[in-house]
Amino acid sequence: MGGRIGLLFVLILGVVALACDARGFASPYQLGIIAANSASAELVKIPDVCALCEEYTTKALDYINENKTQSEVIDILHNTCHQLHTFERKCISLVDYYLPLFFLEMTSVQPGDFCNKVNLCQNIANMSLQFQENSCDFCEDTVSKLLDKITDPDTELAIIETLLKVCSSLRKSASKCKRIVLEYGPLVFENAEKFLEKADICTALHACKDSKVVGRGFISQLLSIYYGNNIFMRMVHLLKIALF
Known part of the structure; x- marks a missing residue:
C-alpha cells in the first residue's frame, strides 16, 4: 500500500504542476528552480533557503488543498485512466481510493516539519562553518x-x-x-x-x-x-x- 501511495504521490505532483501552469501559478518545478538558485548563492546567504522552503511549501500546500485544485487533479487522472483501455476500471478505482487519502495526508503536513525532514533547516550555518x-x-x-x-x-x-x-x-x-x-x-x-x-x-x-x-x-x-x-x-x- 505504501508503494502505491508513493507512486500516486509522484503522479499527483506532476498533475498539480500542469494545473498550476494552466491557472497562472508558479509550478512546483518553477519553485524548485527558485529554491535551487537561492541555494547556489554565497554561503552567507544559505540560511535563507530554510525560509524559502517554508514559504513555498506553504503556498504549494494551500494550492493542493483547494477544492478546485483537487477537482482538477481528479479530472486529469480520470482522463488518463480512460486512455488505458483494458486497465481503465482498475485505474479509476485506484484513483478514487487513494486520492482522498493523499489529500487528507496533505492537510496534516507542516511546512516547518517538511523542510526539516529534507535537511533545509537543520544547522545550516554550523554545516557551513564545519565545511x-x-x-x-x-x-x-x-x-x-x-x-x-x-x-x-x-x-x-x-x-x-x-x-x-x-x-x-x-x-x-x-x-x-x-x-x-x-x-x-x-x-x-x-x-x-x-x-x-x-x-x-x-x-x-x-x-x-x-x-x-x-x-x-x-x-x-x-x-x-x-x-x-x-x-x-x-x-x-x-x-x-x-x-x-
Whole structure:
C-alpha cells in the first residue's frame, strides 16, 4: 500500500504542476528552480533557503488543498485512466481510493516539519562553518594520499608499463618511444614527489590559512623543482618528435 501511495504521490505532483501552469501559478518545478538558485548563492546567504522552503511549501500546500485544485487533479487522472483501455476500471478505482487519502495526508503536513525532514533547516550555518574548518584537513589528507601513491613503486611500475604498451602500438616509433619513457619516466615521478613534499599546495588553493604570503613563493617552489627545461615537458616534447 505504501508503494502505491508513493507512486500516486509522484503522479499527483506532476498533475498539480500542469494545473498550476494552466491557472497562472508558479509550478512546483518553477519553485524548485527558485529554491535551487537561492541555494547556489554565497554561503552567507544559505540560511535563507530554510525560509524559502517554508514559504513555498506553504503556498504549494494551500494550492493542493483547494477544492478546485483537487477537482482538477481528479479530472486529469480520470482522463488518463480512460486512455488505458483494458486497465481503465482498475485505474479509476485506484484513483478514487487513494486520492482522498493523499489529500487528507496533505492537510496534516507542516511546512516547518517538511523542510526539516529534507535537511533545509537543520544547522545550516554550523554545516557551513564545519565545511570551512574541514576543508584544510581534507586537502592535506588528499595530498598525503597522492604522495603515498606516487612514491609507491607498484604505482610507478604500473604507469610505466602502460606507457610502454602504448609505445608498442606505434610500430615504427615504438623503440624510440620506449626509450624516452624509460629515460624520463622515473625523473617525472621523482620531481612530482619533490613538488608535493615542498610546495604548500593547500595554502596556495586557500584551503588552509597561512600567515605567509602565498603566490610568488608557491610559483618559485614550482620553478625550482621543475628546474631548467621542465622534465615532464621535455619528455612530452621528445614523444611528439618520435611520433610525428
